[in-house]
Amino acid sequence: MMKRNLFEKVWDAHAVGQLQNGQTQLFVGRHLIHEVTSPQAFGMLREKSLPVRYPERTFATVDHIVPTNETQEPYSDPLADAMIKELRKNCQDFDVTFFDVDTGKQGIVHVVGPEQGLTQPGMTIACGDSHTSTHGAFGAIAFGIGTSQVRDLLATQTMALGKLKVRRIEVNGSLNPGIYAKDVILHIIKLLGVNGGTGFAYEYAGEVFDSFSMEERMTACNMSIEGGARVGYVNPDAKTFDYLKGRPYSPQDEDWDKATSEWASFASDEGCQYDDLVKIDASEIGPTVTWGINPSQAIGIDETIPDSTGMGEKEKASIDEAIEYMKITPGAPIKGTPIDVAFIGSCTNGRISDLEEVARQLGGHKVKEGVKAIVVPGSQVVSKLAEAKGLDKIFREAGFEWRFAGCSMCLAMNPDKLIGDQLCASSSNRNFKGRQGSPTGRTMLMSPIMVAAAAITGVVSDSREVFSS
Amino acid sequence: MPLEKISQVSGQAIYVPGDDIDTDRIIPARFMKCVTFDGLGEYLFYDMKFKEDGSKKEHPLNDPRFINASIMLSGSNFGCGSSREHAPQSLYRAGFRAVIAGNFAEIFFGNSINLGMPCISLPDSERAKLASFIQENPSADVIVDVQNLKIRFDGSSIPCELRQGARESLLNGTWDPIDELLGANESVEAIHNRLAYS
Ligand code: SF4
Numbered sequence: 010m011m012k013r014n015l016f017e018k019v020w021d022a023h024a025v026g027q028l029q030n031g032q033t034q035l036f037v038g039r040h041l042i043h044e045v046t047s048p049q050a051f052g053m054l055r056e057k058s059l060p061v062r063y064p065e066r067t068f069a070t071v072d073h074i075v076p077t078n079e080t081q082e083p084y085s086d087p088l089a090d091a092m093i094k095e096l097r098k099n100c101q102d103f104d105v106t107f108f109d110v111d112t113g114k115q116g117i118v119h120v121v122g123p124e125q126g127l128t129q130p131g132m133t134i135a136c137g138d139s140h141t142s143t144h145g146a147f148g149a150i151a152f153g154i155g156t157s158q159v160r161d162l163l164a165t166q167t168m169a170l171g172k173l174k175v176r177r178i179e180v181n182g183s184l185n186p187g188i189y190a191k192d193v194i195l196h197i198i199k200l201l202g203v204n205g206g207t208g209f210a211y212e213y214a215g216e217v218f219d220s221f222s223m224e225e226r227m228t229a230c231n232m233s234i235e236g237g238a239r240v241g242y243v244n245p246d247a248k249t250f251d252y253l254k255g256r257p258y259s260p261q262d263e264d265w266d267k268a269t270s271e272w273a274s275f276a277s278d279e280g281c282q283y284d285d286l287v288k289i290d291a292s293e294i295g296p297t298v299t300w301g302i303n304p305s306q307a308i309g310i311d312e313t314i315p316d317s318t319g320m321g322e323k324e325k326a327s328i329d330e331a332i333e334y335m336k337i338t339p340g341a342p343i344k345g346t347p348i349d350v351a352f353i354g355s356c357t358n359g360r361i362s363d364l365e366e367v368a369r370q371l372g373g374h375k376v377k378e379g380v381k382a383i384v385v386p387g388s389q390v391v392s393k394l395a396e397a398k399g400l401d402k403i404f405r406e407a408g409f410e411w412r413f414a415g416c417s418m419c420l421a422m423n424p425d426k427l428i429g430d431q432l433c434a435s436s437s438n439r440n441f442k443g444r445q446g447s448p449t450g451r452t453m454l455m456s457p458i459m460v461a462a463a464a465i466t467g468v469v470s471d472s473r474e475v476f477s478s
Numbered sequence: 479m480p481l482e483k484i485s486q487v488s489g490q491a492i493y494v495p496g497d498d499i500d501t502d503r504i505i506p507a508r509f510m511k512c513v514t515f516d517g518l519g520e521y522l523f524y525d526m527k528f529k530e531d532g533s534k535k536e537h538p539l540n541d542p543r544f545i546n547a548s549i550m551l552s553g554s555n556f557g558c559g560s561s562r563e564h565a566p567q568s569l570y571r572a573g574f575r576a577v578i579a580g581n582f583a584e585i586f587f588g589n590s591i592n593l594g595m596p597c598i599s600l601p602d603s604e605r606a607k608l609a610s611f612i613q614e615n616p617s618a619d620v621i622v623d624v625q626n627l628k629i630r631f632d633g634s635s636i637p638c639e640l641r642q643g644a645r646e647s648l649l650n651g652t653w654d655p656i657d658e659l660l661g662a663n664e665s666v667e668a669i670h671n672r673l674a675y676s
Contacts, residue, residue, distance in 0.1 A: 022673075025665050028658055030647040036669040038676075046562065048513035057656075062666075065676050074511060088511035095513045129675060139561040139585060155563035155589035156515075161659055167666055169655040170588075171643055203498060204555040207584055237558065239584050260674075271674060303498050303558075323602075327497055420507045441502040441559060448506070448525035 012281035015244055016175045016210045019150045019275060023133045025167055032169045039127060039134040039149075040067040040162045042105070043118050044074055044096040045422065046137030050159035051099040059164045064104040066166060068127055071096055071110065072117045073422045077385050077412035080110065089423065103163070116388020116414040119143040119356040123227065124390050126256025130245035130272035135162060140356050140438065142233040145242030146226035147249055148275055150210070152239045173240060174208055174284035179215035182291035187473040189366075190225035191358060191436070191456035193217060195297040195307045197229075197289065198236040203305045206238025209285070212277065213243050217291045223252040224362040231357045232438050235304040244276040296471060299440045299454040300343055301331030306440075307454070308343055310471045316340045334442055335451050336430065343469055346453070349431040351382040351464035352445075353409075353457045355419040358436035359387030361394050363457045368403040370458065370476040376408030377467030383410040383425070385417040409464070421446030434463035481651040484594055484624055487576040489548035491620040491631075492538050493609045494523070499552055500559035501586065505568045518564055519571030543616035551578045551608055556597075557586025566590040576622045578629065578638070580605065591644045594653045596624055599639040604629075607636075624648050 013021075025034040042050075047069070054061070061067065074089040084090040093110075100107035108114040108121055115121070119140050122128040130148035135141060139153035154168065161168045180193060198205075211233050218226060226243045233241025250269045253259045260268040295309040306328075308314070316339035317328040332339055337346060353359070353367060364386065376382045384404045386392040392414055395401055401411045418425040419437040426446025427433055433445055433452050440452040453469060462472035509521040527537045534540045550569065556579035557565060566589045569577065577590065578598045590597045600608065611632050612620070621630040624645060628635045640648075647653040 023669065025662050025669060028655060029650065029652055030643040030655075032643050032655075034655075034659060034662055036666060036673075038673050045510055049515055049563075052514060059660075063670060063676075073507075086511075092511060092513060132675060137561060137563075139559065141561075153561035153585055155561055155566075155585060155592065157563060157589065157592040157654070157656075161656055164656065165659040165662075165666065166670065167659050167662070169659065171641075203558060204581065204583065207555075207581065234585075237555070237583065268674065303500070323497070330496070420502075422507050422511060439500075439502070439559065441500045443506055443525050444502050446508065448530055 012278040014175050014212060014277040014281045014283060015148055015242060015275050016150060016173065016212065016240070019131055019133060020172060022131070028169050032171050034167050035133060035170050036167050037133045037135045037162050038066060039132050041118050041122055041134065041136035041141070042067060042069045042159060043138065044071045044092045046156050047159055048092070048095045048099065049156045050163055051103065053160045054163055061103040061105065061163045062166045067105045067163065068108070069096060069100050069105055070108040070115055070118050070121050073416045073420065075110065075415040076424050077415045077417045078424065080413060086424070113389050113393070116390065117356045117359060117416055119231065120360060120387035120391065123147065123223070124256065124388060126253055126259035129253060129259070130249060131275035135168065139234045140231050142239065142241045143227050143231040143356060145230040145233070145240055146223060148242055148245030148272065150240055150242065153234060173210045175212055176206070176209045176285040176287060177212045177214055177283045178287045178289065180213070180217035180289045180291050181215040184217060184291045184294060188294055188296065189456040189458065190221060190228040192294050192297045194229040194232040195299065195304065195454065196294045198232065198305050199297070199307045200289070201236055201287065203235065203303050204237040206233065206236040209238050210240035210242065211236070211238045212283070213241060218243050222362060223248055224360045227360065228357055232304065235438055245272050296456065296459055296473070298343055298459065298469060300335065300337060302334055302440055302442050304438065304440060304454060306331055310344055313340050313342050314338060344471060346469040347432070347467060348380065348434045348463050348469060350427060350433040351376070351380055351460050352418045352433055352435045352437065353383070353460050354385030354387065354417050355437035356387060357438045358457045359385060359391065361391050363436070364391070364395050364400050365398070367457050367461045368400040371403055371407050371461060374407055374465045376464045380464055380467050382408060382464040383412055383418065385412045386414050388414045418445055420444060434460045434469065436460050481654055482594065483651040484596065484648040484653070486621055486623045486625060487549060487596060488619050488621040489575065490544065490546050490617060491549040491551055491612045492544040492547035493551045493612045494538055495553060497553035497580070498555045498558055501557055501562050501565040502559055504557065504565040505562065510562060510564050515564065515567040515571065518568040519573070522568040522572040548573050548575045549578065549620050549622060550574050551605065551612060554580025556582050558583035561585045563589045566593055566595060570595055578605070578608070578622065591647065591653055594648065596622060596640060596648055598622055598629070600629065604636050
């Protein structure tokens, strides 16, 4: 039998047939929805008098618009309140399971899927959200889609898609102490560029990914889209299965062994073909911070902000635009840049291991006066786990605000926003102009531990120095 | 209902310079607090067009000479970032019927084709020519010829690119695949039953 990679195996197992325009009609086994990109899709179904074909394959949660400082409805923002009610109604009308705020299961869709055991190897998964690539950490093919495709999935459980090429990215060797999955993915994006992954699925592999925990794999897969790749995945292994064992939607009892052997069979065959191969040496990766307005504009903590003098016209224009927007000085060290806000959370770094790692190092330190620092667990499950371990107390004592679960300050659809040109050290995934709610707000992306270091010193800092003592 | 066959788009064009124009810039997230796409045209490039106090910034979209533009020309990696269909919807609802750029982010590209809005790729040097033509002749028509993969302006005709599948679906009026997807009932049911997971 021909050797195939995971992407091809999963694709083949879900291909319904070829469409007139040459695209594949792909069956999507698991569909996740949230309040922002689904209401219009339900509207289109109603317009066409179509039912949801397999309601048991769709799961909903609410994340983008939920306030993280109040739980009582109606929310103070009437638009947000209308959106949660609309989702609730749509789920009721069409018989879709909804992890509502009173279920204890609500949270960011890409945190909820895995922790409920909904995300499993060998699946096709889609969600009207570009960070759906996160679920690839389990060896699933998971992609972000638009609202018309959300409609297609609701109505037919299938969508039209062109097959992607596969680039294997191997990170070998071992990471230096104090370097995290976030640094690895920022480094990859810096190397391959924000559109380097267009047309590709990324298969992450090598010693570093083998040794990563599931949550670290999720952090890396999450930001595939920041590198232009719609899909990113890691081959399933024993760690994947361990993580899934006993989760609410995982196969139980006698189904478990059958499931794991099937899951294992989806892993890329030894010696299979890839369209491209990139090898990265883990020892080259340092704590990485973005200085600009797209996620590839990143440097090591010991480097200086780029100076465009003498560069080509195109490169110069893009660097100058970023430097002007960020109000930083070319040639200056990034270390020492004053920050106003520190945000730990999001579907990239709002999981329990992220919070544990920061809390472990935080003891005794205090947030610098004048810095607003918030921690937002990625889901209610994460909140509860963290509170049971007393992490909330550690954060509060250090001067962080401890919030309810949601997307919070990752984007501007809830009350957590930057004001004016505040600069935010953020564990999220996008540093676009205006991303965090103020049209002039500034974002520097980094790992949660680096965010904590910045919160404590009030300036962009090397966490290895701040937490060494 | 059969869809319109889109073999060409013609109209006035506008040049919005810049590479990596992301979907947050095309439509800032705060305007996505809505349950329909109606009215999104108003918020297209909002923070590029308006200052925080609501007064207008200098931006091509605020230039009265381009008020009727239906074709947008921009830089490379247009539409990167989030999967929000709100971005192409806001362009469409602001009257745009085609976008020309160096290249496009994948999800944005697919979302636009789904609306019947061609996303055409053109190399840097050709884009520069077209940009200066537009600046000098704001009211002239530009033709995006999907059939022949050409952009026509000022008596010249330059080759452009559009992925074959997308081109075909525009030409034969199948850019919204829903009817075709609905047609494959039995094979879909077979896969649904075969998959170990529900
Ligand atoms: S945390 Fe941010 S990136 Fe993730 S789903 Fe929410 S808004 Fe999107």
